[in-house]
Amino acid sequence: MRQLLIDNITSSTSLSDYKSHGGYAALEKALKMKPEEIVAEVQKSGLRGRGGAGFPTGMKWSFIAKPEGVPRHLVCNADESEPGTFKDRYLMQHKPHILIEGMIISSFALGANLSYIYIRGEMMVQFHILQKAIDDAYAAGLLGKNILNSGFDLDLHVHCGGGAYICGEETALIESLEGKRGNPRIKPPFPAIAGVWGRPTVVNNVETIAAVVPIINMTGDEYAKIGVGKSTGTKLISASGHINKPGVYEIELGVPVEEFIYSEQYCGGIKGGRKLKAVVAGGSSVPVLPTELILKTAKGEPRLMTYESLGDGGFATGTMLGSGGFIVMDETTSIVKNLFNFSRFYHHESCGQCSPCREGTGWMEKILRKILDGRGTIADIDLLWDIQSKIEGKTICPLGEAAAWPVAAAIRHFRPEFEEYVRNPQNIKDVKHYYRLNNLVEV
């Protein structure tokens, strides 16, 4: 099992350590290439955006506008906030220089001379680690003027956010970087045409940019040989929940889901020997799947950790690889309570710009609260279904979908559990803490 991102240094923020393990060799190689050759290598690699959307990175790069005399920018999206996802924080903490090296190579390929890493404000430890690594890179001539005598200039800065999940959306992130509230912009124009300060901008996730380093080192063709089909390369998976060995795992895309959950190499099985109930495979926004569907595809084949296999059959029987935020729930988990938790999150994090999202997320949270309270009706379950369908696809940014999909999937796959809350509220346990957390009056 190859590891390309967290391979040879388990934890080192030092430039000398990174260099002694082959660090910055890809940069030396890249600076001898033409920018378009680097873009071609990334296209050949089949690398897809690792932040969640899975859009081909090389194609995204090829869209950037190149008007004469207009500066271009690369912005790294390090605003990792999707519940269940913590891989970027891990990578930046343990191997900051791979991100910096990836930023320099990618900036060179895109013709950007001023680039930013927009990191989540809460991650101050990683912010300062990155700042120190950037300072060291400047001192070593890896940033600044005439990098390694190549004639290429790059200023790279780390910028901290202020706490807002919505800023992980690329246009909201751009607004935030401009010093405004993180309200997403209507597209088009896409950032590649008019991004930060109206200039052509590419926004890529931390893991995506880090992956450019091994792609240049090993060539795009070799990188594309790893994985299955259009799911090429390796992927960092953040595993959490009721498993014996939570943590960040770098897998070659294509590992069977069952192996990932139960093998000692990865999650080590379910905690306490309990049964698996459900998995959210790619961060809180992707559809939850019950055991039988997460382990097997609609065709009855073993489901693999790939973009295609996890999505097999559409949302009726599939889900998404997303950001790789793999949340495992055992048989004791209440899907309704878990959904309430997620719905509260999306309500809290909606920027409020679009009515369907602003009103719909709060409405769904209220109905779920009512159901948990034992005051729900069957009509409430139908209403939840109706509301989520009226949010999806009707908002400026994908937060609407992110809020709707978990609701749709939970009802689709676990409707009897919702009905149990409605029909036999006396069976409901542990409701009181919801009142306490939400300052409600108990009835």
Next chain:
Amino acid sequence: MATKQIKFSDDAYELVQRIIKRYPEGKQKSAILPVLHIAQAEFDGWLSAPVMDYVASILSIQPIEVYEVASFYSMFNLKPVGKCLIEVCRTGPCWLMGAEDVVKYIEKKLNIKEGETSKDGMFTLKTVECLAACGSAPMMQVGETYHENLTLEKVDSILQDYKSKGELVTHWDKKHIKK
């Protein structure tokens, strides 16, 4: 009572000026989030209207531009908080792994409810959304520090540690402001 003068320390002012230079000329508004973090660290852990006005003057923007940003992002406190702001993650995996028990325990221990400050002014308790530490849930953040894999015993020891130090703890730790 004399009004407290609102002015960054020399080190903080120099850091703010360095940060402003990271953005193109005329785009100094982009520095607003890091500058607000530094302001919160310099001025008792929260942003009063005069502090936000001061930030506006430094960035050469209108005060309203600072207010609308400060009120949007969850990390900025617009009213006084305790010396230690305890932020317990309540979302997703942290919920699965017992975050509610942690909140309940801290409430009982400090005799406050979520959102309140302890009588001695030392602690404010807040629940927050996912902090990207799901693999080491449950967790809470105090200042820049993530406290992970929490147990109730661990919470006891962490609270005791902060209490004995008695210092203001902020996200942008003052040690990073000093030259």
